[in-house]
Amino acid sequence: MSKLLPYVCPKWAQNLNHIPKYRIQVRKLEFLMADAVSRKCGHVITCGGVQSNHCRATAVAARQLQLQPHLLLRTDVQDQSKIGSEGNLLLDRLCGSNMYIVPRKSPYETELKPRMETLAKKLREETGKEAYLVPVGGSNSVGLFGYITVFEELISQGLFDQFDDIVFACGSGGTAAGLAISNHLTGSRIRCHAIIVCDDKAYFTDHINQTLCSVGLDTVHCQDILDIIEGHKGRGYGLSTSEELEFIMNVSQQSGIMLDPVYSGKAARGLMEELRSNPDRFQGNRILFLHTGGVFGMYDGSLDSVVKAETKDLVHMWPSIDSSPE
Template sequence: MVSLEAYTPPSWAAHLPNPPTQRLRLAVTPSLLHPWPLPGLPPGLELFIKRDDLTGMQLSGNKVRKLEFLLAKAKAEGHDSVITIGGIQSNHARATAVAARYCGLDSHLILRTSRLAADSDPGLVGNLLVERLVGAHIHTVTKEEYAAAGSRALTAQLERQLRGQGANPYVIPVGGSNGLGTWGYLSFVEELRGQAADLGLTDIVLACGSGSTAAGIALGSHLAGLGVRVHGYAVCDSEDYFYAFIDDLLDQVAPAEARGGAGARDLIRIAEAKGVGYGISTDEELATVLDAAQATGEAPW
């Protein structure tokens, strides 16, 4: 079990309205920052990697930083369970299920899968094994149902159903991506600022799948005066979608005047990088992963 603790925003974010006042200490932080000598780097280019894949065993990955704030709110408001949604092997769903159990909360996971698989037991493969070990309730929907209804409608439907049964669930959006979740990566920027003070960083590069990691790093880098360019590589959806989504998150966290009028297109460069499809890799991409792992011991999942 973990307990609520007081949270104080970084000094450069103290002027933002309605910051969170509590968090749950779930992540193993600070995560490591070290050189990453990938093969084939141009002369003079120095690359570092921030190991947010090592934020805790079952909780590894970037989602746990968001869950520290989201689950703190769920606990503070007296909820007894959480609902979230994602793909059948969603890392966010796994992290949510484990973190909820740490906090003494039940979890309900709406997982998107194929029409054939939705009508059968999803099994114990990959993240599903961890989710079932911690007692998560699995609800499957087809890709077609997900596309037709959308994640918000599906979670709202399950919320109504559970409330009708006497439960008091708290809904966490896809990837933990809302204004409150964005604070996880505003705090990340303060951590990085301390680690990289003497490194002369010029650019921050990240994968963009649900949006709030990108929003938090972009806004935090701007407010903290890091002087870096932020690049987000979209693994789903489109550049325009993420610019609009990040603008919405910015409005939730920091009014325009609190960020000098800067919008998403001022703070981050989004580029499409989903290739042939989300979660689908070409032979060339897999060879790149293999080369990186064999050269450095770090696999770029």
């Protein structure tokens, strides 16, 4: 358990070792699911985009703990028959998740959270079991500790000695809050940069300041411990431009590193653009980019047209052993 946790961590989370079989190593969900188990819940409810990495990971973790997953998925699709089984949706379906389709622009506080509470009440009345509500991205004062432990891992791997800055995608604020708070508590000289892929700087500043207050750090302010970078979300959350998709293709061809269209792709491209247009925002040239996953989101079909166009000359027909490849 992280040496940082006693500063701000709830007592139940400091004693997770008493349930080692529930130690799901998926960052924020390790703590959120431990809380759900400790409360003896039978259901887990969360929300996100229709291709949400967080929702998929929650569904898998819930099934590993014999809990029933319920996912509120935002999309513009209004026809049930057109909700596919590609990308993260495939794993959602394989886990037997109950999926509730809601309008894509539904705000969390005014629409998603009330729906989750209504669903929890319905499940309690129908099954007699409580539901554990996980906010979008798992980003609250419980999930926060997943990235406090990440920061400790980075320290053990030489973060302070090898890097001046750390850059990462920001989609719900949990990763940003956990890393920035950890950086502050250690007195580190590393500078944290969150490249937002949805909403705006004002939203995340408010969210992270609320998180700081919720863990007793009300004298610390987001603006002092985190650089929130706007201008790189493109068309919006989960929506890609051709330039973004081409960037992902180029990175994979040149490095073998796979970036997803929703999070890591936008953030890595944003980092490159900031280095060109505003390099002074970084403390040095030793920059660590934290890849936070999202591989299943690559299989939603959005990359198909770019990949086929870029690789059409790499596909060679070879019908006969006696002929040369075409």
